[in-house]
Amino acid sequence: MNAVNDRLPRLLALVPYLLARPGIPIEEAAADFEVTPKQLRRDLELLWMCGLPGYGPGDLIDLSFEGDTVTVTYDAGMSRPLRLTAAEATALLVALRALAETPGVVDKAAVQRAVAKIESAVGQARPAGVAVGLAVREAPETERVRDAVSDGVRRGRALRLRYYTPSRDEITDRVVDPMRVLLVEGRGYLEAWCRAADGVRLFRLDRIDGVEVLDEPASPPPHATPTDTSEGLFHPDPSQRTAVLVLEPDARWFAEYYPIEDLEELGEGRARVRMRYSDTAWMVRLLLGQGGEVHVEQPPDLVEALVRRAEAALRRADHLPST
């Protein structure tokens, strides 16, 4: 966030904030405004110089400091914060409405009460123009998995998962220490410390085939940090390999689903792209299903593996059994 443009909104909010909390430690106030205590002190010194025309001792904002705490003794008429802007009201209310419509996140009634109170407080700043549906497309079995997993998170218990890993096409059992359930881009994930992998992992809920809430407590190690979702769930890994693909017009959707780089238009709707992948077997599986709408140019071992597997599949399909 831009520190320069944040200062005036903070200055306008500070006096009413302190009025509502007489004797608050400066450190606590700084944390609420997400600035350093040093910056907050500078803000307070500035406010101390402001006031009403006349600008005499009785006209200026007055603060009293005691130890590391602060109290407003004269507010110069700035007793309430400024209204929410349309953008602020939209960001908050749209998010609240989205939460209200999502089962298992928070108490729906509490969200609706919060929405009603904030709507009536913001007055004319009506939100409009943004809507968010958090609902995910999930099968009934996934819903049951989500309930069980959320239960484990809530009660702080370790979980035994039966998990399908598509890159290796295998199902394995493992014990994990759950941290939270994430809903991102229309999919549900369990974020947990995986004891076998010795690291934080995201497990797609629709790939969990079985879940058992254990009696032992969940104990992710202190250095297990939540995934930063702001740059996407999966970060390019320098150890990954890169394939060069040419997408036919009908396969342009590919670019919306997979991590592609350097899109080069070839005309008539075709495009050459680079795509990162970590597992050749997974990549071969993906490409087999594209029916020639995706051409593979590089690397040679990927091309070779693809050809070998496609030929073997065709040979076997042609040996139709006598049924």
Place this chain on the structure above:
Amino acid sequence: MATARAERLVNLVLCLLSTRQYLTAERIRAIVPGYADASTDEAFFRMFERDKTELRDLGVPLETGRSGAFDAVDGYRIARRDYELGDVDLEPDEAAAVALAARLWDSPQLTGAAHGALIKLRAAGVDVDQDVHVPVEPKVRATEPAFPPLLAAVQEGRVVEFDYRRPVPVEVRKRTVEPWGVVAWRGRWYLVGHDRDRDAPRCFRLSRIVGEVRAVGRPGAVARPDDVDLLSFVARTQRDPQTTATAKLWVAKGRGQGVRRRARPLGEREHDGVPGDVLEIELRFPDSAAGWIAGFGEDVVVLEPETLAKTVREKLVGALRGAGVKV
């Protein structure tokens, strides 16, 4: 922001909040500290214009008008009832919902706006604890380059133009749209609005917008119909086909776990000299199922229906062609 400017702006707000009379620019220049620094009239008016813009951008309701018939020029004041946030009294569970809501966004514009809202709610005396722990945490990202200009156009009520790529048949065409709203639905962002070229309401995927979004015409030109529910509009146009199909597959022993976990075993059978199982599977999206099955290569063979077996075969032949093999 420089201390001098911040101090001047806070004093300006306090001054205009405290007056019932409209104060002319000249009067403000005389009483609010900081403006005396302007050496010329021109310097003052430039400074004052910038300050007014800054306050309006923050949402401070500056009123202009004349207090009496004898005033020669317009003056300024801030009506307290329009400035102040009303009373908000949130119960702890409501405040927890607000904290979670503010964390929903993973987009610079919306994260910043939600943060601004939280600061004001805290200033109104609400205690919002950001470390509130919840079992399920939703996140909404908006990384498409088209998102910020479209959101701005929606909020300003301005018409937009952009190039849009349609997948089938493939074409890129310029669209002129009166934007009603941006909608996140199942992990994708859409623009909903009135498509001027087709003279009908339409829904556009942000990821298919090519190049820049241009806002054209004056703000406030777009009026969103009151009765449109953005979310259900998108849900209606993006509905999944409700078809399912049953297929019978042969899967090699110990292979094709991705298929096995969704299928019902019917019995063992050897195929092409390889031991395996016959499975029955319900395909929820028959159109994409052929590609998914083809992905398992020689480990999975379609026994029934014949059309699916044929489509899978075409996918495999296509994959060979895509790898440069003449078929």
